[in-house]
Amino acid sequence: MKFTRMRTAATAAAVVLAGSLALSACSTTADEASASGETITVSTNKGDVDVPVNPTRVVALDNTSAETLKAFGVTPVAIPKQLYSKQHLGEWIDDNDIKDVGVHSEPKFDVIADVQPDLIIGGYRFSKHEAELKKIADESDGAFIDISASDDAPNGRVAAMIAQTETLGKIFGKEDQAKQIIADFNAKLDAAKKATNGQTVFLSIVNGGKIDNGAKRMSPLTEPLNLKDVFAGQGGDHHQNSGLTPEAIAQANPQWVIVMDRDAAVEPEDGSKPQPASAVFAAQDAFKNTEFTTKNQIVYLDPGFYLREGIQCYGENYDTIAKTMGGQK
Structure with missing residues (x-):
């Protein structure tokens, strides 16, 4: 059965009759709305999509939407547990009732199909699997959406995150909460804008204990700010060593460095504990006389x-x- 936009007349009549028998006015609950097959049309990265109102069997693949779902009180039925921050989503990761769909390089499509999702939130790391995920959603009488806030979003990452939050608010009936999340975000962004006034900066990633150019992943963060990247935003794939040396960084002598510590987020497969990014920076003799160090x-x-x-x-x-x-301190 496919979702319909409106309740059937019989369902509507039943609701009215139940209300009159109880001698009180009553409104439809979110669960009733979902069970009825009512949908809402939302804008996505791939065009307008009809999705169920307040879906209850959500497969949340896109990490950029995960914390908003949690803030809304949504508990997904399946997630890619290795791709989520244990510090912020540990209760999902440790919950055996929430299935693990693997990682984007080797997704477990059978697990996703088995949970019979009424909504799959995909995109971003899972973008290349759109066709298969759409097929699973169709077979489950559900919907697939890509509302991810990607690095190359047409209107920029910030606008994409705001649109994503608004869309999730509409789907789950949390529009007021979505507005508050956006307001809190905008206040912090405005403060960062005021603190930046053309300072030169090196956008660094620490990966495998090495310092490299992280602009590819970090430029979307700094794009709204008034900062000048000393390497003009030319950052390579963070999975590879671009060959940038500490001496080249020191010669560029940025006033500031902004560091993303990938080692802190992704544990090595051998179980070893890499040095914190601060220790890696402190160990560089080439940085001793740079402005950002002194x-x-x-x-x-x-x-x-x-x-x-x-x-x-x-x-x-x-x-x-x-x-x-x-x-500020």
Whole structure:
């Protein structure tokens, strides 16, 4: 059975009759709305899609929407547990009733199909699996949406995160809460904007204990701010070593460095504990006379940044940038 936009006349009549028998006015609950097959049309990265009102069997694959779902009180039936921050979504990761769908390189499509989702939230890391996920959603009489806030969003990452939050608010009947999340985010972004006034910066990623150019992943964070990247935003794939040396970084002599510690977010397969990014920076003799070292002008992003990347994460990091670069302690 496919979702319909309106309740049937029989269902509506039954609701009215039940209300009159109880001698009180009553409204339809969210569960009743979902069970009735009522849908709402939302805008996605791939066009308008009809989705069920207040879906209850949600497969949440997109990490950028996960913390908003949690804030709304939504508990998914399946997630990619290795791709979520344990610090922020540990209760989902540890919940055996929430199935693990694997990672984007090897998703467990059978697990996704078995939970019979009425909504699959995909995109971003799972973008190349759209066709298969749509097929599973169709077979479950559900819907697939891509509302992810990707690095290359047409109107920028910030606008994409705001639109994503608004859309989730509509789907789950949490529009007022979505507005508050957006308002909190905008306040932190505005503070970061005020703290940046053209400072030169190196956008760094620490990966495998090495310092490299992280602009590819971090430029969407700094794009709304008034900062000048000393390497003009030319960042390579963070999974590879671009060959950038500490000496080249020192020669560029940025006033500030903003650091994403990928090692802190992704545990090595051999179980070893890599050095914190701060220790890696402190060990570089080439940095001793740089302005960012002598003036202690290094901003370390939230250790879970690489796994989070949603509106809450960006807001928290804008708050850090505002307080650090704005001179607050």
